[in-house]
Amino acid sequence: MRPRKLILCIESNEQVLSVRKFLLETRGYRVVACASAAEALDYLQTATPGSIDLLMSDLLLPQMDGNELVRRAKQLLPGLPTLLVSGTVTGYDRAAAADAFLPKGASTPAEILDRIRILVARKRGPKKHVQSVTVPQRELAVAS
Known part of the structure; x- marks a missing residue:
């Protein structure tokens, strides 16, 4: 059985955080829920590199916005995929620091889950390709 992917989810609204956590956990993800950017940074500083598969945050947070987070x-984990979500901002230019942006409310749960799946897969890196077997030119000449 594959280990479940870990998502660090940051949202200042407790109800939205609870719903998002439930959605992700019912799809097989492990979720660390944080109510603030400071709480998330504390968690990131103690996390083992590679242990977090995705950071998913609201763009508009108190004290520190999602871009700064x-x-x-x-800076702490350079290869960490990030996804910013916002209910009030529809332009990606406001969320330029993240790998992906989704407008809250305009994205269905299926779209959010699909984007998460893509970002988590990107963290693993490309699939390893089977090395193709090349036939030396003289063997081709003999066969013809």
């Missing part, structure tokens, strides 16, 4: 998270 993503910038600091990538």
